[in-house]
Amino acid sequence: MTVAITRAAARAASVRKVYGRGDAAVEALRDVTVAFGEGEFTAIMGPSGSGKSTLLHCLAGLDRPTSGQVFIGDVDLTTLSDRALTDLRRDRVGFVFQAFNLIPTLSAEENITLPVDIAGRKVDRSWFDRIVDTVGLRDRLHHRPAELSGGQQQRVAAARALVSRPTIVFADEPTGNLDSRSGEELLGFLRSAVDEHGQTIVMVTHDARAASHADRVVFLADGDVVGEMREPTTERVLDHLKSLGA
Amino acid sequence: MFRATWRSLLARKLRLLLTAGSIVLGVGFVAGTYVLTDTMNAAFEELFARAASGADLVVRSRQAFEDIAAGPGTGATEERRPIPEALLEEIASVPGVEIAAGDVSGAASIVDPDSDEVLGGLGPPTIGTNWTALADAVLTVREGRPPDGPGEVAIDAGSARTGEIGIGDRVPILTGTGREVFEVVGILGFGPADNLGGATLAVFDTETAQRLLDKEGVYDTITVKAEEDVDPVALRAAIQARLPKGLETVSSTDVADENAQALREGLGFFRTALLVFAAVALFVGGFLILNTFSIIVAQRTRELALLRTLGATRAQVLGSVVVEAAIVGVLASAVGVGAGVGIAIGLRGLLGAFGIDLPTTAIQLEPRTVVVSIAVGLGVTILAAVLPARHAARVAPLQALRDTAAEASGSLARRALLGGAAALAGVGALAVGLFGSPSNPAVVVGVGAALTFAGVAVWSPFLARPVAGALGAPFERRSVPARLGRENARRNPRRTAATASALMIGLGLVSMVAILAASLKASLDEALRKTLKADLTLSTTSFTPFSPAVARRVAALPEVGAVGTFRQAGFKVDGDTSFLTGLDPSTVEAVTSLGVSAGSLADLRGDAIAVASDVATERGWSVGDRVPAAFPSVGERPLRIVAIYDEDRLVGDYVVPLETYEDLYVEQLDAFVLVRAAEGVATDEARRAVEAAVVGFPNVDVQDQAAFREKQAAFIDQLLGLVTALLMMAIVIALFGIVNTLGLSIYERTRELGLLRAVGMSRAQVRRMIRWEAVIIAVFGALLGLAVGIGFGWALRRALEPEGVTRLALPAAQLGAYLAAAALAGVLAAVWPARRASRLDVLASIAYE
C-alpha cells in the first residue's frame, strides 16, 4: 500500500532528541524520519512517554532536535534563529494544546485573531467569518475564555490555529480534556478544515475514536516510528495498539 | 509547619530579595540618620572637649536667657556684653591663676585671593578671633607661626586647602569694620581636623582682632588656666568675688557642655527632620510588603489549603505567614543597618552638595541605632503581613481542589466603607492639624496625611480598572502588546492599586512640596512687588549679615538717594522667641512701604517699637501699649508701641529704630541694605556706581528688584531641591514595588507568556507588553499622587496664609514633568521583569503547572 505523497508540508529527517546529560540522559526521539503530506490529516499515537509531544514540539519549532533536520515546507528549522523561528510559528504554524490555549484577558475574537494581530497584519474578514461559522462561535465572540465551556475554548483555539492560513496545524491531545460530544464537534471541525480548505493537520491523541477521523495514523513507541495506517477505523487502530502492547 | 515556611522562603529567594529591598532602604534611612547625627555629635563633642582641656575657667558676662534664636543666617547663639580690658590684669593677679587670656571673636570672612570669592559661609559660620597664650590648647600650628603684628593672619587648614592659600600669601579679609588685606603667616588645625565643622577661621594678634571686630578695649571672655595643684572650685570663687555685677565665672567643662547641649538641640531638630523622611520611606515600604504578601498568599492558596486539608489549624497557617514576614523583617533590617552606614555617608554628600558641610570623624554606630532600626523594620514588616496572613488563615481546605489562584477578596462594600472612613478621618485630622490648634500640630498633620494616603490606597482599586483602561485606550488599537499590557494592568485591580499606591505616596508628597514652593515664590514675589520701593538691594548669597561699612560707602555716592539699613536678631516677647528688625526710620519709607495702619513711623525713637498688625491683633495691642521685650545681653527692656504696620514680609513682626538696636545688641551687622537711586539717575547707572563702591566685598550681591526677587525664588528652589531629593527615597522604594509586583505577576502568568510566545509573539513584543503594564501602573500611581498632592498643597497653602503665603500657584510644567518622569520610571522598573518574561523558555512555560 503505497500512496504517493505529492508534497510534504512538514517532515522530520533522522531527528534525535536527548533530554538531560550523562546518567540522567533520556532519549525521547531516536532517529525519527517522517513526513506529513499537504492537505492531509495525520494522527500520531503511541504509549505515554513514547515521544509524541516531543516530536510535535520539534516539528513546530517550539524545541530544537539534538540532531537531524526538521522542515516546514522547504525551510530547515534547525538553521533558523530564535527570531526567525518565532516569525515562522506566527505565520506558518498553528497550534492547539490540550489546555490553557487562550489568553484570559482577551475576548474569544481577540484570541482568534491574536497571531494576525501580533504580526500587525489585517485580518482577512471573509476567512475569519468562514472559520467562525464553521466552529459555530458567532454568538460567543465577545466573551472572555472564563465565560466559555471547555469545548468552546478548544474550538476557539482551533479557530486561532487556522486564522493565519498556516502551512500546518499541530494539535497535542486537543480533545484530551473534553467530553465525547465536545470532542466530536472539535474533530469534525478539524476534518472539515482539511476537506474544505485543504488544511494540513497533525494531531497527537490517545483516543482511537479521535484517530479514526484522520487520513493516516503514525504509531510511535520508545522514540521511534513503529508503523502507520491509512484510512484508519477505531477498531483497526485499537487492534494495532494492542499488537504494540500498549 | 516552620519547616514549610522556611522551605517556601528558600524556594523564592528572588521574591525575598525584592520584598526585603524596600525594608532595607527604609531601615537604612533610619539607621543612616542616627549614624550621621551621632557621628556629627561625636565630632563636635571631641572638639569642645579639646577646647575645654586647655583651660580651667571662663569669665564672661551673664546672658538674660540662654535659648537665643539665631538671627536669620547669623548662626550666632551667644550675645554677651563685652568685658572691659582692665579686668584681665585684675584676674591675672588673683593668686592661683597661672595664665589669664582675653578672647575676642566675631564674623570675619576670608576672601580667596584668586577668585575673589568668600570661602565657606554657607551654613557654618566664618569666624575671626585672636591668638592668646592659651590658644594652642585648641589650635595646632601646622605650618608657619602664630600671628604677631597688625598685618598678619593665621587661617585654618581647611580654608588654606580649598582656597589654595599658603604661607606668605596675601588674603583680603572682610569683617564688620571693612575689608583689609593680611599676610598669611600660619596654617592652623584643630588637632587632626582641618576645620571646626566647616567653619572658616582667621586668627589675628589680640590688638588687631579687637580693632577689626570693633571691640577695642574690651574682650568677649577671659579664659583662665589655674596653677598646678590649685583647686579650680576655690579659684573660681576667688575670681568671682572680684568681678563686678553682671559677670560670671564658669568652669571650661561647663562651657563645653553648654556648647555640646546647644549642638545636640540643633542636631535633634535635624535628626527629627530626617526621621520624617525615613518614616515616609518605611510607610511606603510597608505598603509594598503588604502587597507582596497578598500576592504570595494568593499564589499559595492551594498550597495553604492543602496544608489545611492535612490538618493544619488556622493559627498555624497564620503563624507560618507571620513567621515568614518576621524572618524577612529581621534579615532585611540587619542588612538595612549596614546600608545605613552607606546612606549616612551619602546623606552627608547630599547635604554637602546643597552647601551644608559637616565635620568628619570615625563613623558612630551605636547599639541604640541597631536596636531601633531592627525593631522598626521588624515591626513594619509584621504589621504589613498580618492582613494577608489573616486572609491566608481563612483559606478553606476545599480551595485546594479549585484551580483558580484568585486573591481572597473582602467584600467590596466593606472596602469602600473602610477606605472612605480612613480618608475622611485623615482629612479631618489634617484639618484639625492645619487650621485648629492642637498641642502637637505636626504629629496630627502627619497622622492625618498617613490616614488620607491609606484611605485613598484602600479606595484606589475602584479606580484602577477604569483609569488603567482609559490610559491604555489610545494605544491598544494599534498594538497587541499595548492591549495586553493594559488588560494585565486591569485584570487585578487590587494588585495594580496597591502597587500604584506606593508611588502615589512619594509623588503626592513631592508634588505637594512643589506646589507649596511655587505658592511661596508667587506670594513672595507679589509681596516684594508691592512693598519694595528700592531700586537696588544689597545682600549676601546666603543671607548672612555683612559689614555696615558697605552701607556707609554706598550712602556716600552721589548717584544714590535714600539708603535703608536693616539689621536682624532674636529677642523674646512674653517669653516667646521672635525676631527684631532695626532700621532707619528716616529712610525706610523711601525704600519700602510698610503700610502703617496706626500711629506713625516718625515717632520711632528711643524705646519705641512698631508691630505688625496681625501680631497686634493676636495679642490685643494698640498704639501706646507696652511690649514686654527681653534681650540676651541687656535683659528686660519694655518697649512702647508707636506704629502698627501691615506689610511684614521684609521686616518681620517687630521693628525698632537703628539707634535702639545698637543699644540692645552687641553684634552690629547689616542683614540687607535697600537703595534708591538719586533723583534723575537711572537704575543701571546707580547700580554701576554701587557695584564699584562695594567691589571689596565679594560676599555682597548688588541686585535690582527683579534680580532680588529671582534670588529669593532661587533660595526656595534650593530648599525644594533638597526636600525632593530626600523624598526620592520613597519613590525609589515605590519603583522597587513595581518591579516586585511585575516579577510576581510574571511568575504567575508563566503559562500565558509561553502561549503567547508559542503563537508567535516575539521577545521584543513580550518586553513591550510588560513595559506597558508597568507604565500604566506608574502613571496611575502618579495621577493619584498628583491628585492627593494638589489637595495637600492647597490645604497647606490655606493653613499658611497667615504666614504670608497668600497665593496658590500650581506649577503645571513641573507637575507634568513629574508625571512624565513617573512614566519613564515605569519603563525603568519594567526592564528586569520584561527581560525575565521574554527569556522564559517557551516549552517549559507551556508544560509549567
Ligand SMILES: Nc1ncnc2c1ncn2[C@@H]1O[C@H](COP(=O)(O)OP(=O)(O)OP(=O)(O)O)[C@@H](O)[C@H]1O
Ligand atoms: N523537558 C524534559 N526533560 C527531560 N525529559 C523529558 C522532557 N520532556 C519529555 N521528557 C521525556 O521524554 C520522553 C518523551 O516524552 P513526551 O512528552 O514526548 O511523551 P508523550 O509521548 O507525549 O507522552 P504522553 O502521552 O504522556 O503525553 C519521556 O520519557 C519524558 O519523560
Ligand SMILES: [Mg+2]
Ligand atoms: Mg504528550
